[in-house]
Amino acid sequence: MNILLVEDEPGIVLTLTDRLSSEGYAVQSAADGDRGLELATTSGFDLIVLDVGLPGKNGFEVCRELRERGVQTPVIMLTARGQVVDKVVGLKLGADDYVTKPFEMAELVARIEARLRRSPASGLVSREAYQFGDIRVDFRRAEVFRESAPVELSAREFKLLCYFIEHRQATLSRDELLNEVWGYESMPSTRTVDVHIAWLRQKIEPNPKHPQYILTVHGLGYKFVG
Ligand code: CA
Numbered sequence: 001m002n003i004l005l006v007e008d009e010p011g012i013v014l015t016l017t018d019r020l021s022s023e024g025y026a027v028q029s030a031a032d033g034d035r036g037l038e039l040a041t042t043s044g045f046d047l048i049v050l051d052v053g054l055p056g057k058n059g060f061e062v063c064r065e066l067r068e069r070g071v072q073t074p075v076i077m078l079t080a081r082g083q084v085v086d087k088v089v090g091l092k093l094g095a096d097d098y099v100t101k102p103f104e105m106a107e108l109v110a111r112i113e114a115r116l117r118r119s120p121a122s123g124l125v126s127r128e129a130y131q132f133g134d135i136r137v138d139f140r141r142a143e144v145f146r147e148s149a150p151v152e153l154s155a156r157e158f159k160l161l162c163y164f165i166e167h168r169q170a171t172l173s174r175d176e177l178l179n180e181v182w183g184y185e186s187m188p189s190t191r192t193v194d195v196h197i198a199w200l201r202q203k204i205e206p207n208p209k210h211p212q213y214i215l216t217v218h219g220l221g222y223k224f225v226g
Helices: 010-022 033-042 059-068 084-092 105-118 155-166 174-182 190-204
Strands: 002-006 026-030 047-051 075-080 097-101 129-132 135-138 143-146 149-151 214-217 221-224
Touching (some): 002 010, 002 033, 010 105, 033 059, 075 084, 084 097, 097 105, 135 155, 155 174, 155 221, 174 221
Parallel strands (some): 002 047, 047 075, 075 097
Antiparallel strands (some): 129 135, 135 143, 214 221
16 A cells, blocks of 8 residues: 655654554655645555645645546545644545644554545545446436436435445445445335335346346345446
8 A cells, every 4th residue: 555645844754654664554755735746646646644734735735636636545634733624624625534733643544544444446436426337426416327317316326326336346235235324213124225226226227137237246235346
């Protein structure tokens, strides 16, 4: 796993590089915003740790420009203590998480690990849209299109599809889908999952009788491979 560290304080760079290297990560660092942006757009990183206060472009500008250029690498921002505004702005501009300075090294490492675990291939999924076959899912507008025609999904079907996309290639049990997509507010049975998946297949599969995106994994559950 390759991590880019954009930070201008040499002490933090040194400590973090040592610690992350000892955890098995390959670390590259940049001491200002422009260099960070250049590295992040030209090399493949699995995650970026981005300080807000930087010479040149600040962390917010770097994050915004990255997202504008279509770079979807997860970003953990380092913000000053108590600056709630920083966190809100950072998340709005496309950061995935933030850690407040001064931080415990163990906390940052835990956040990095959590982020990398959650999105093993997150560089491929944009926060705005996801395309598979001729289906395009617009997350912000909560709309789905086949080519340019809208596909009408219920709120539950949409949530189910989003969950599949977030966890593509993973086998998901009916119980997990029930817990994550339906939650505990109702008491549906696992049969409910099967029914909704059948409906979803009717709407997004080219041939619902022979699904190519939402596959049945016999005895286990379902797997999305779009
Ligand atoms: Ca700084």
